[in-house]
Amino acid sequence: EADIYQTPRYLVIGTGKKITLECSQTMGHDKMYWYQQDPGMELHLIHYSYGVNSTEKGDLSSESTVSRIRTEHFPLTLESARPSHTSQYLCASSEFPQGDNYGYTFGSGTRLTVV
């Protein structure tokens, strides 16, 4: 069962619209991440956070922004959507270095289409 939730699952939106992709986790994890993934392709890190009020840009340049006001919530915002933003966006969280497992727990993703 998922302990990290992303909404919406699918979104089709017009060019120029502002959108926010939601991500929430109930595991109390400090670390959260946003990845962008084109179908069948590798995951590219676009934003991450190591705790409340901490956000960093990832390895792939992105026009999106994020915020981390609460531990459980890590929303991603696009101020003005463009067709080039069409992709799948995956949110993940992690408890490392605590625990035996350094892996991430991923949400089911938001598939965004900008027309």
Place this chain on the structure above:
Amino acid sequence: GESVGLHLPTLSVQEGDNSIINCAYSNSASDYFIWYKQESGKGPQFIIDIRSNMDKRQGQRVTVLLNKTVKHLSLQIAATQPGDSAVYFCAEKKGSNYKLTFGKGTLLTVNP
């Protein structure tokens, strides 16, 4: 640049056969590796991990092998089942860095 990558983009096997999915990495400082499975329409799911001080780790029907000499990682799936059909990714972590770097996926198709 340094990256994690996979040798084969697709792998097709018969149900009941064993599958081997390979991954090459180039950063000798990587100290932790993970295999993920991603089914269509879902986020990646953790399968198995291995630290760099090990060369083999076994789970349920899965085994991960790490060869640090040639910087190679493999995932072996025993008695592959149709439910194993998915894209498999390897990922690496370097030292105290909490970020994972993912390689390109391998699509595994299991034929009945």
